[in-house]
Each structure stands twice: as C-alpha cells, then as structure tokens.
Amino acid sequence: MTPQPDPYQPIRRTRPPAINAPGVVLALIALLVVVHLFRVYLSSPATANWLILNLSFIPGCYGLLDEVCTIRSPGADLWTPASYMLLHGDALHVGLNSLWLLVFGTPVARRLGAQRFMAFSVAGSVAGALLFFLANPSLVAPVIGASGAVSALMGGASRFALPRSGGAGFMRARTDLPLEPIRSCLTNRTVLVFVAVFFATNLLFSTGLGGAFGPGNVAWEAHLGGFVFGFLGFALFDRRNGRTSQL
Template sequence: MFPIGDDNSARRATPVVTFALIAINVVVFFLELQNGNAFIEKWAFVPGRFSENPSGDAVTLLSAMFMHGGWMHLGGNMLYLWIFGDNVEDRFGPVRYLLFYLVAGFAASFAQYAVNPASNIPNVGASGAIAGVLGAYLLMFPKARVDVLLGRQVVAMPAFIVLGLWVVLQLVSGVGSIADTAQTEQGGVAYMAHVGGFVAGLVLGVVFGGLRRPPDRIA
C-alpha cells in the first residue's frame, strides 16, 4: 500500500515552507554525493559522538535532518512530505509549521538516541520530522481521502487507515530493532526515530492548535 496523493480541495494557501524543505533536502543530498563520506561523517548525527561532546555536536541534530542515505531514502521521504506536509502547513501557517517540523525532528533524533546513546552509527534523514508531520495529519485530518497504490489500482482510503497501518509497522519493527541495534551495532532503519517523531507530531499538533477550526476563506 503506497500513498501517491491526497485531497487538497480544502487547502487555502501555497505550501511555501513544504516546497522549501523539499528543495533543501534535495540540495543537501547533492552535496553529499559531491563531497562523499567525509561530508556525511561530519554532519550526520552520531549518538556516541554527541554523548561525548553535546554542545560541540549539537549542530548535527539539525544538519542530519536534511541528509539521506540514498536515492530511495530521499525519494520516499520527499513523497510523504509532498503529500502530507502541505495540509499540515495550511492548518498551522508557515511559521508555526516550520517550528513544528524542526521540533518534531529533534524529538525523533532523541528518541533514537535514547535507545543506544553510545552508538557510533551515523543517523541521517528527514524521516523523523516527516513522521511528526504524519502524526499531526492523522490528528487533524483522520478522515481525509488518501490515494494509495494497491497493485495496479489506485484506491482512495481514509487517512486513519493508511497512517494507522504505517504506525503499526513502525511499532512492530521498532521493537525488533532495539535489540539488533544494541547488540550487533549494525545500521538500518531508525524505527524509534519514526515512532518518536510520530508521537511528537501528535502532541505538538495539539500544542500548536491544530485542532482549532481554521478561519473561513474569503471569497
């Protein structure tokens, strides 16, 4: 089940922050390709390195949020941001949405950090922040129509089913990944960052007033 779009008929404004975030992620990825492993090692969030020098390594909490491990990683994240981010931005407004996105990303990184603060595996990706966007979307638009690709068919399904199944997958995968990460120190998907970002999105969605009725559009 692969989401490919949603209902934007109620969107009131152009999602400039979402577009800008996508552009920044793409630019940073090309910088990774151009500068190689040295760039990744310098700007990725490494839990063990952060534990040793939190103040000196704090900038990587931000920089890692715009880095990716490959074309599929980038493409999948940007697709989800494109589909779900515009509606969340429309409800919050651009300034609150940008703050929301960054805070959700930080929360996601710390959720993964809590699993193994001594890990030397570089953490990169916008997945945690985007998981926060999904959490806020589910909170604010649970019955919104999401178009998903099922085999060769496109089927419209309510958001609470699409994102609910995504959450279950993250929880199940996350439980299994804790032992793998702690015991084998192997890289992979940072599922706990997804879970942490999603929970942060739900909480911040309430804090940022996402449940308040938006003002009516002026004709």
C-alpha cells in the same frame, strides 16, 4: 442593464496547478534534494565526510566520547538533532521522504503557516532523535534522514486532516476548523487504521524483517518519536485563530 456574456465566445476554464502545495513544503523538498545531490555528486570526498560527521546525529557522542566525536566541529552536538534531517543515504531515501513530505506536509503547512510549519518539522526531527538516543545511547554511528520530521507531520495530520477526509483527498481537507480532540481521533476508524499500519510497519523494521520490504538500517525509533510528538504536541504549534494559511 447587466451585460450578458457572448454565447459565441468559448468558455475559459482555469486549470489547477500540477503541484498544488505550499511554497514552504516545495522549498524544503528542494533543499533536501539539493543537499543530497551536492554531497553525493558535487562535493569532494573530504567535504562529503565533513557533512556526515558534522550534520548527522551520533547518539554515542553524548556519553562516553568515541574518537570520532572528538574531531567533530565544536557545537555539533547542539545542532545535529535537527540537522540530520538534511542528509540522506541514497536517491530512494531522499525520494521517499520527499514524497511523504509533500503528501503530509501540505495540509500541515496550510494550517500552520510557513514559520510554524518549519518550527514543527524541526521539533519533530529533535523528538525523533531523542527517542533514538534513549534506545541507543552508546551507538557511534551516523543517523541521517528526514523521517523523524516526516513522521511528526504524519502525526499532526492525523489530528485534523485524516478525521475529516475519511482518508480520501485529505490533502485538500479543510484546515480552518478547530483541532480534533485526541479522544475523538482515537475513535475515528480512518485514524486508527492509519496509526495501526504506521506502528505495525515500524515494528516490522524493529525486528529486522523489514529489510525485505525496504532499505535496511531503518531508524524506526526516530519514526515513532516523531509521530508521537506530532500527534500529541500538534496543538502547541496550531494557530489560535484557526484560519487557513495562504502560502
């Protein structure tokens, strides 16, 4: 005989965790916050300046070398198109990027897995730096922030999470289904609205009027470069077997 549950015992309900996000996403957010706290509050002025000089992306250092480019560490031009994502200007900057990383990184990490997620994020950062360089090749000023990588995650999520969720609860959208074709995404109302708002917002920043609605000196070119890369290039990082990643 099959044992019957005791009707006098209370029913135990399991509660979902407060933050149901993949570990790699939480680890990346923690890294961004720790680096920012260390640079702003714990390091000496000399160390903070060294971090900005050698981890930020400086477009002008790839052309006619300015004096500041000659005092960077050897090889800085090789890693800074990726490492600039680790630095942020202030608490609002790192906070907003961490929030969007949590929102859009969660479905992408579940689909790609930890290693592919990190590779995709770094590639998105590089793509953002590339477009920024093409638009500002002679600028000798540090570019910092994870916005290029976050924008790539937004573009990637637009290929599978947004179309299937209708915009509601897309962080819990199924990640084991085939990738949506680009043509299908571009005919999906939710994706179209999201893309339109993304580009309109960055167009506003490009005119200089966006400073009234957010922080100034926004590297909107890096946002666009990351997003376009994430949207068009997501399939290069996608799992061929289409299984859901357990993170």
